[in-house]
Amino acid sequence: TGRITLGVRAVALHGDLVLLLIEDRTHSRRVEETRRDFVVNVSHELKTPVGGLSLLAEAVEDAKDDPEAVARFAGRMQIETERLGRLVREIVELSRLQVADTLHEPVLVDVGSCVVEAFDHVQLVADDRDIALVHALPPVPPQVYGDPELITTAVRNLVANAVNYSDAGTRVVATVRTLEEVVEIAVSDQGRGIPQEEQGRIFERFYRVDTARSRATGGTGLGLAIVKHVCVNHGGEVSVWSEEGSGSTFTIRLPLAVPEREAPAEPGEDV
Numbered sequence: 001t002g003r004i005t006l007g008v009r010a011v012a013l014h015g016d017l018v019l020l021l022i023e024d025r026t027h028s029r030r031v032e033e034t035r036r037d038f039v040v041n042v043s044h045e046l047k048t049p050v051g052g053l054s055l056l057a058e059a060v061e062d063a064k065d066d067p068e069a070v071a072r073f074a075g076r077m078q079i080e081t082e083r084l085g086r087l088v089r090e091i092v093e094l095s096r097l098q099v100a101d102t103l104h105e106p107v108l109v110d111v112g113s114c115v116v117e118a119f120d121h122v123q124l125v126a127d128d129r130d131i132a133l134v135h136a137l138p139p140v141p142p143q144v145y146g147d148p149e150l151i152t153t154a155v156r157n158l159v160a161n162a163v164n165y166s167d168a169g170t171r172v173v174a175t176v177r178t179l180e181e182v183v184e185i186a187v188s189d190q191g192r193g194i195p196q197e198e199q200g201r202i203f204e205r206f207y208r209v210d211t212a213r214s215r216a217t218g219g220t221g222l223g224l225a226i227v228k229h230v231c232v233n234h235g236g237e238v239s240v241w242s243e244e245g246s247g248s249t250f251t252i253r254l255p256l257a258v259p260e261r262e263a264p265a266e267p268g269e270d271v
Ligand code: ADP
Pocket: 157, 161, 162, 163, 165, 189, 191, 192, 193, 194, 202, 206, 207, 208, 209, 210, 214, 215, 218, 219, 220, 221, 222, 223, 224, 225, 248
């Protein structure tokens, strides 16, 4: 379904002969549209922190005789600057993932270590909010082929969201298990949940269910888009199960790395 874009070129050959070349440009049109939308989104998103910083700079100027106010505005400038930095980093990360559909040089990755590292990144914020982080890893850690940093980033984004959209006193659990040829990483929370009708859209870049809440926790609206692209680039997928008021579970599924078999011994060789 959807529109198909065809390009037609006419090439004059000898005499009355004309060669018509018909080319399917559907894919390149889509890439072009995606790029254009991305630029529009990005400029819109950058306007907020940049505008905020500019207003704060003016406020500092006006309040120069009031050191307390200057300190307060400077603190807020610091927060906006951090937000801007995070936004730019995530924009760059997402565009890299979108441009390269595949991984550069995949290596064997221990999924359990990625989960542990992701937890390390989020632990301080979780402690601060009184949310317990728990992981359940299998005794023999499963491996996948891929980029350990990207997988850690994807898990970190899910754990950070689970913490950001939950209340104090709840827990966030990450479980790793192997199901036939797939490694599953599930991150569950006991948070506010996501309305059914929004669940299909949350993986779009800059889509937020509750913009105010996302901004209050320093969200950029890009976390889940990054998770999705990391999964796709690894030949996997991400899905969500959620119930409003009781919590959400995000599940990443990646192909299990099959260790290369040892070459069978040649007949007559000593084994
Ligand atoms: P953000 O930076 O806004 O968190 P994300 O792309 O990570 O952006 O998530 C998109 C939106 O999906 C969030 O703004 C939030 O509304 C919703 N969301 C993501 N994870 C959860 C979760 N664990 N519980 C409830 N809502 C969530």
